[in-house]
Amino acid sequence: MEGLIPESLDEALEALSERKFIPIAGGTDLMVRYKRWKNLPPSFPSLPLFIGHIAELSGIEKKDDEIVIKAATLLSEIEQSPLVPSILRKAISQMAAPGIRNMGTIGGNIVNSSPAGDTLPPLYVLDAKVVLLSKNERRCLFIYDFITGPGKNQRRDDELLYEVRFKVPKHTHEMYRKVGTRKANALSKLSVAALASSRDGKIDDFRIGFGAVAPTPVRVKSIEEKVKSRHVSELSDDFINEIVNEYGEWIKPIDDQRSTALYRKTVALRLLRAFLLQLKPV
Amino acid sequence: MGDISKPVRRFDAPEKIMGTARYVDDYFEEEMLFVRIVRSTRPRARIKSIKLPKLPSGYCVVDKNDVPGENRIKMIFDDWPFFAEDVVNFYGEPILAIAGPDREKVYELSNAVKIEYEDIPPIYTIEESEENKRPPIFGENNLFADYFYEKGDPDGAFRDADQIVEEEFRTGFQEHIYLEPQGMIAKYEDGRITVFGSMQCPYYVKNALIKAFGFPEDRIRVVQTTTGGGFGGKEEYPSQIAGIAAFCAYKTGKTVKLVYDRAEDVEFTTKRHPSRIRIKGAIKDKRVVGIEVDIALNAGAYAGLSSVVLQRAMFAATGAYRIDNVRVLGKAFATNIVPLGAFRGFGAPQAIFAIETFMNHVAKKMGEDPVRFKLAHRYKKGDTTATGGLLRSEVRLPEITEKIIEMSEYYEKKKQKEKDGKLYGIGFSMFLHGCGFTGNGEEVLKSIARLKKRKDDKVEILISNVEMGQGPQTTLRKVVAQVLGIPMEDVIYENPDTDKVPDSGPTVASRTAMIVGGLLYRVAKELKEKWKEGEEVVVEKQYRHPEYIKWDQSTFKGDAYPEYSWGANVIEVEVDPLTYEIEVKKAYAVFDLGTPLDKKIIEGQIHGGMLQGIGYATLEVMEFENGRFKQRTITDYIIPTAMDAPLFETDLVVEPYKNGPFGAKCAGELTLVGAAPAVCAAVEDALGINLYEIPIRPEKLLVLMNKEDN
Structure with a gap:
């Protein structure tokens, strides 16, 4: 099998400026997607550009009020980093199994842009931004603008995903639930990541993201706004029903080999309701 | 439990742990050819034309015209061809194979074969097959087998019943997912075919090749390579692979390797039969006094072993x-599905799930505790079985039940309804398994x-039964060594080679320890008498059923099995009230499988068998849609991982079988059959509903609970 192993980020970007490659870091998605028959190497649609070893693409740091995670940082490193908010760490700790998390990278999970990508709902609710580099340009986009469809995103062929960054939220309530096909090495039937903050009974922050229930992860800021700045005492049954119904319009899952549309939708909305109820005073 | 039960280090463990064991795919030779099968992409069709790509030199196509003898895999009805003839009957049926030296090229060429089909209306379900509105697949009515037996006066029992309870149960497909996918290496040398590979039954493969080649038996040799699990999946199916590999070797004169890719193995090899089981019970004075059980198996495209699976069910x-x-x-x-076949339990898991769940439901209806209700109906020594066979040994179900109830604190826990915010449930099952064929x-x-x-005073075990993880390399050595009073290390037991070993039957039906082990025990006794130091002594014996066993195969009357093992399981589950995910928290088991030949190996069988049964009841979903399975990779076909395994607590009660070695009975399948009904009972307990189907998916529970709410 042929491929290119650049020694540095610059060399990788230079190569990308010249021809089309398929960047590959841990390979935990790509090796499976392009596998053919036993004992044969996978058949990539273009020449692989191996980037998993590039030091500049790895690491987690705090810059001002932001956490910055380089694209080829291993999932297991993020899972264990005290700098990383727990909602993302929880999600990663339920991905695949330790062996895969020791190979797979956050950048890979983002660029793979699967509706069932487990880092995505937490990154959506963290308002994460992705930074893309090409030889002559640097672009920064919100993750929900970056991902455009199942397996589709705004990365151009000459770009590499460089890093993902987000502010650490100051929330009082948090929920992460992955409903998978089993407890380990499982793809998500659906997942929900939610953060909220209520101070003196006032909800000053509310964010919720859903995975595997639509062509892209679902986050609806207009509905979040309706919850925000409410007093917890206003979370009546009617109000909660209204919010749940509104999300129902956005959650449009499919039947597939892992679950049913009905199950995905019903359970996603049940988890939403459970989170709203958590905000209510006991 | 004597000395024999004391655990020893497994003989096959070091090489498997160190990775030095050689499986079929680990063997390479210079100038070896690789084979890939070109399969039907239609569930049911007439083959109109086959267009082959231009083959470079050194590559060849092998198809139905290259079968020297009969193009039929030898089984019971011999209806299953190695290569499709003019009609394909399931998606994935082999049509031809391409052999060549470079895998890449073989892959390319096999993908370039163009086949034109003329579709025939397919039949997928039991109901579609039963209705018989489309051209039948087999005979005139699609029935591979149609059986019936009776005992007593069922009509009278229903006539005089206080109440009649009728229920219908469903069970799904189950795929084996042995660690090692199937595969064979074949050679044609000096006029002989030799096949090496992963298998449970070397003589099944040999007999299949004799028929396929029309050769005398001395021109066929079959050698088992270290086998990474079988669970029944390597009972009949290896003959299919061995045949194709051997035809390629015969045509090319080269050594050829045909090892399945995991995806091929998941989608195109045999699986457990889905079933529909209708039970009608006649209730008199709160007891089931009459019963009618109507079992329908979806058997797939060819008969295979389905008739015998149906008999065991x-x-x-x-x-x-x-x-x-x-x-x-x-x-x-x-039906137009891959042929369904042998899988640990062989029809019994379907039947036991149905009867156990039925008994639970009837007990609830009668307002009785299911454990006591079942105990009141249990078999006792001297009773006759459903087929009228005599239970000659003590049936120690009361003791088994008492132990498991105490061990699991069943009645205290039964009161519990919630645990850590989850719905809590506990379930009990009681069951038997017929030992041997x-x-x-x-x-x-x-x-x-x-x-x-x-001459060196070492003793070779010469039998055709194989180690596939279940432990005979260790247990049978122990049996022979103990009888002879020699160290276990002096007993040699190699992977069977049909040139060297007699036909001691297939490695199936939990028969290896009890039947073959019992035979070896008697051979060893005789060898001990004939033992002459420094000299070669060979002793051989043929198995004979105990004379008291009476069986009429034409009426299904008498002793269906020479002996039975017994057991009870208790399962604790927690069900998430929002998602209906089922977590199996604890599994308890008490078995009477006679004398354990090694307590550690038996414990392994219990954990593995029960976990496979728990998977069967919960996670292992295989749906058939538009002619293909929806779950066809190990990403999508879900078996339990270590993380999904419950904590196990197990114990044994020992009622020895006099003809088993040191009193051993059957173990391997018994450990699987009771798990599904216990899981089902536990989920029913947690949710307060009745269930009739496995696998129990959260998706299904959600629908049922929504109905319940409305």
């Missing part, structure tokens, strides 16, 4: 219960076991 139809008036009906239906199987087989004492 039918003989297990009343479970561990004495019911004096019985009618059991059974049908195996042809069903019906007259052992009589027909007439297994031969041989011991050869060499």
Whole structure:
């Protein structure tokens, strides 16, 4: 099998400026997607550009009020980093199994842009931004603008995903639930990541993201706004029903080999309701 | 439990742990050819034309015209071809194979074969096969088997009943997912075909090749390579692979390797039969006094072993219960699905799930505790079974039940409704398993076991049964060593080679320890008497059923099995009230499998068997849609991982079988059959509903609970 192993980020970007490659870091998605028959190497649609070893693409740091995670940082490193908010760490700790998390990278999970990508709902609710580099340009986009469809995103062929960054939220309530096909090495039937903050009974922050229930992860800021700045005492049954119904319009899952549309939708909305109820005073 | 039960280090463990064991795919030779099968992409069609790509030199196509003998895999009905002839009957049926030296090229060429089809209306379900509105697949009515037996006066029991309870149960497909995918290497040298590979039954493969080649038996040799799990999946199916590999070797004169890719193995090899089981019970004075069980199996495209799977299901139809008036009906239906086949339990898991769940439901209806209700119906020594066989040994179900109830604190926990915010449930099952081949199987087989004492005073075990993880490399050595009073290390037991070993039958039906082990025990006794230091002594014996066993295969009357193992399981589950995810928290088991030949190996069988049964009841979903399975990779076909395994607590009660080695009975399948009904009972307990189907998916529970709410 042929491929290119650049020694540095610059060399990788230079190569990308010249021809089309398929960047590959841990390979935990790509090796499976392009596998053919036993004992044969996978058949990539273009020449692989191996980037998993590039030091500049790895690491987690705090810059001002932001956490910055380089694209080829291993999932297991993020899972264990005290700098990383727990909602993302929880999600990663339920991905695949330790062996895969020791190979797979956050950048890979983002660029793979699967509706069932487990880092995505937490990154959506963290308002994460992705930074893309090409030889002559640097672009920064919100993750929900970056991902455009199942397996589709705004990365151009000459770009590499460089890093993902987000502010650490100051929330009082948090929920992460992955409903998978089993407890380990499982793809998500659906997942929900939610953060909220209520101070003196006032909800000053509310964010919720859903995975595997639509062509892209679902986050609806207009509905979040309706919850925000409410007093917890206003979370009546009617109000909660209204919010749940509104999300129902956005959650449009499919039947597939892992679950049913009905199950995905019903359970996603049940988890939403459970989170709203958590905000209510006991 | 004597010395024999004391655990020793497994003989096959070091090489498997160190990775030095050589499986079929680990063997390479210079100039070896690789084979890929070109398969049907239609569930049912007439083949109109086949267009082959231009083949470079050194590459060849092998198809139905290259079968020197009969293009039929030898089984019971011999209806299953190695290569499709003019019609394909399931998606994935082999049509031809391409062999060549470079895998890449073989892959390319096989993808370039163009086949034109003319579709025939397919039949997928038991109901479609039963209706018989489309051209039948087999015979005139799609029935591979249509059986019936009766005991007592079922009609009278229903006539006089206080109440009649009727229920219908469904069970799904189950795929084996042994660690090692199937594969064979074949050679044609000096006029002989030799096949090496992963298998449970070397003589099944040999007999299949004799028929396929039309060769005398001395021109066929079959050698088992270290086998990474079988679970029944390597009972009949390896003959299919061995045949194709051997035809390629015969045509090319080269050594050829045909090892399945995991995806091929998941989608195109045999699986457990889905079933529909209708039970009608006649209730009198709160007891089931009459029963009618109607079992329908979806058998797939070819008969394979389905008729015998159906028989075992039918003989297990009343479970561990004495019911004096019985009618059991059974049908195996042809459909356009991959042939369904042997899988640990062989029809019994379907039947035991149905009868156990039925008994739970009836107990609830009668306002009785299911454990006591079941105990009131249980078999006792001296009772006759559903087929009228005599239970000659003590049936220690009361002791088994008492132990498990105490061990699991069943009644205290039964009061519990919630635990850590989850819905809590506990379930109980009680069951039996017939040891060894069903019906007259052992009589027909007439297994031969041989011991050869060499001049160096080491003893070779010469049998055709294989190690596939279940432990005979260790347990059978122990049996022979203990009888002879020699160290276990002086007993040699190599992977069987049909040139060297007699036919001691297939490694199936939990028969290896009890039947073959019992035979070896008697051979060893005789060898001990004939032992002459420094000299070669060979002793051989043929298996004979105990004379008291009476069986009529034409009426299904008498002793369907020479002996039974017994058990009870208790399962604790927690069900998430929002998502209906089921977590199996604890699994308890008490078994009477006779004398354990090694307690550690038995514990391994219990954990593995129960976990496979728990998977069968919960996670293992395989749906058939538009002619193909929806779950066709190990990403999508879900078996339990270590993380999904419950905590196990197990114990044994020992009622020895006099003809088993040191009193051993059957173990391997018994450990699986009771798990699904116990899981089902536990989920029913947690949710307060009745269930009729496995696998129990959260998706299904959600629908049922929504109905319940409305």
